[in-house]
Amino acid sequence: MPSKYGDLKIQSFQEGIKDHLVIFKEPFGLAPLVRIHSECLTGDSLGSMKCDCGQQLEYALANIAYEGGMVIYLRQEGRNIGLFNKVNAYALQDEGLDTIQANHQLGFKSDERTYEIVEYILNHYGIQNIHLLTNNPKKIESLKGVNIIKRWPIIMPSNKHNIDYLNVKKELMGHML
Numbered sequence: 001m002p003s004k005y006g007d008l009k010i011q012s013f014q015e016g017i018k019d020h021l022v023i024f025k026e027p028f029g030l031a032p033l034v035r036i037h038s039e040c041l042t043g044d045s046l047g048s049m050k051c052d053c054g055q056q057l058e059y060a061l062a063n064i065a066y067e068g069g070m071v072i073y074l075r076q077e078g079r080n081i082g083l084f085n086k087v088n089a090y091a092l093q094d095e096g097l098d099t100i101q102a103n104h105q106l107g108f109k110s111d112e113r114t115y116e117i118v119e120y121i122l123n124h125y126g127i128q129n130i131h132l133l134t135n136n137p138k139k140i141e142s143l144k145g146v147n148i149i150k151r152w153p154i155i156m157p158s159n160k161h162n163i164d165y166l167n168v169k170k171e172l173m174g175h176m177l
């Protein structure tokens with residue numbers, strides 16, 4: 001797939017009714033760079049400044065294109081509450097709730113995402129050792145059958161629209177920002 005980052009390959013994987021996408025560049029080497037990225041339509045496609053998702057995806061794709069490795073793009077919109085509920089959570093945030101409070105108000109946990117498919121995908125490619133591009137300790141903890149050689153931080157500049165969101169991720173969700 002030719003892209004603004006260079007020539008990349010893509011492959012889809014099914015998990016129940018969800019289709020996930022792997023964007024990659026070979027060769028992988030002994031421990032490729034891997035980004036586990038959850039879908040964020042507003043950030044990834046629309047350029048929302050309420051989060052850092054779009055910036056993280058662009059950073060990951062640029063590094064994958066240069067270093068080799070993969071972005072595992074998981075269809076888990078809004079920390080897996082779906083687009084409809086994410087839009088409702090945005091409205092609650094506009095009324096003063098933080099991202100966790102908004103999810104709870106809608107009847108969800110602070111983070112509904114799961115990562116079981118990630119090990120299946122890595123096994124498909126014969127990958128046992130990785131450099132993981134993440135700030136999220138939950139992603140690190142979820143990979144039991146994979147050796148994480150190194151965690152690469154992926155810290156993006158904040159702005160007036162996402163600074164409170166990033167503080168909640170750091171202070172209440174344990175993200176390493």
